[in-house]
Amino acid sequence: MLMQHYLTSLFEPKSVAVIGASDREKSVGNIIFKNILHSRYRGQVYAVNPQHELIQGQPAYKSVERIGGRIDLAIIATRPQTVPRIMEQCGRCGVRNTIVIASGFSEAGSSGAALERKVVEIAHTYNVRVLGPNCLGIIRPDIGLNATFTKVSAEPGDLALVAQSGAMCSAVLDWAETSRIGFSSVISLGVTVDVDFGEILDYLIYDDKTRYILMYVEGIRNARRFMSALRSAARIKPIILLKAGRHELGAQAAVAHSGMAAVPDAVFDAALRRTGAVRVQNIGQLFYAAKALSSKFHPRGDRLAIVTNGGGPGAVAADRAGDLGIPLASL
Numbered sequence: 001m002l003m004q005h006y007l008t009s010l011f012e013p014k015s016v017a018v019i020g021a022s023d024r025e026k027s028v029g030n031i032i033f034k035n036i037l038h039s040r041y042r043g044q045v046y047a048v049n050p051q052h053e054l055i056q057g058q059p060a061y062k063s064v065e066r067i068g069g070r071i072d073l074a075i076i077a078t079r080p081q082t083v084p085r086i087m088e089q090c091g092r093c094g095v096r097n098t099i100v101i102a103s104g105f106s107e108a109g110s111s112g113a114a115l116e117r118k119v120v121e122i123a124h125t126y127n128v129r130v131l132g133p134n135c136l137g138i139i140r141p142d143i144g145l146n147a148t149f150t151k152v153s154a155e156p157g158d159l160a161l162v163a164q165s166g167a168m169c170s171a172v173l174d175w176a177e178t179s180r181i182g183f184s185s186v187i188s189l190g191v192t193v194d195v196d197f198g199e200i201l202d203y204l205i206y207d208d209k210t211r212y213i214l215m216y217v218e219g220i221r222n223a224r225r226f227m228s229a230l231r232s233a234a235r236i237k238p239i240i241l242l243k244a245g246r247h248e249l250g251a252q253a254a255v256a257h258s259g260m261a262a263v264p265d266a267v268f269d270a271a272l273r274r275t276g277a278v279r280v281q282n283i284g285q286l287f288y289a290a291k292a293l294s295s296k297f298h299p300r301g302d303r304l305a306i307v308t309n310g311g312g313p314g315a316v317a318a319d320r321a322g323d324l325g326i327p328l329a330s331l
Contacts, residue, residue, distance in 0.1 A: 091126025157182020
């Protein structure tokens with residue numbers, strides 16, 4: 001019998017509780033619960049809301065502790081001030097993993113940082129893993145799970161998207177829908193108070209649904225674990241990475257969003273080159289890389305042929321190939 005990765009119950013849960021599930025249109029809890037119901041998730045799904053007995057036609061429980069059965073994943077879609085109490089409830093009833101959707105933690109200043117420390121302390125006390133906060137959620141098309149509050153889902157495929165920004169996930173999903181590109185996983189990390197890039201990369205190495213990995217990075221909490229996991233993953237599966245904060249103003253914006261100190265770009269770039277991952281500079285290049293990978297085309301050599309109906313564009317392309325150190329084929 002094959003050993004399961006320790007994050008399997010997070011990304012392949014057999015039961016999901018949505019805490020804060022709602023009938024209120026356009027609320028986060030409403031959209032997440034509706035997405036799970038409509039995505040044909042094959043596991044058990046529970047609504048938790050102390051104010052209602054039915055949510056979207058499904059029985060609603062007063063708290064996660066009232067459910068009674070095993071919960072692999074609890075999605076907490078409530079205000080940040082309620083999260084410590086809910087995390088305590090999750091810990092007491094044996095919930096293994098949580099996704100905290102709300103913002104308002106370390107990225108929001110000192111009071112938010114104190115609230116974040118309290119949540120993490122409670123989670124560690126009960127050995128509950130936390131994805132987020134300030135995240136979009138996750139999508140696993142192979143098990144029919146869309147646990148996000150985006151209105152665009154993902155088709156099955158072999159690309160994994162791992163991003164700190166929920167908006168970036170949404171942008172990629174919007175583009176992928178029109179380009180008919182599928183995903184094995186869409187994982188929004190948010191502030192990464194617990195589960196981080198390193199652990200997710202470690203999981204994706206062993207995920208047989210994933211052949212390629214796309215990443216959007218703003219800040220790194222555990223640089224040693226990140227670099228080790230990135231190096232290991234890039235040896236097995238191609239990784240395309242977009243990092244925000246190449247310049248000072250971009251770095252300030254990334255810090256304000258993720259709540260983490262920026263890494264000097266020259267340092268990050270030099271370290272990345274040693275891992276074997278490929279860095280792109282903008283979302284357009286990320287889209288093109290995703291499209292190339294999804295085409296299943298694998299070049300056999302390292303030379304490039306340029307086919308053009310105009311000499312000028314061909315010369316410009318040849319110059320760019322020279323900039324990148326790409327040899328041209330002799331036809």
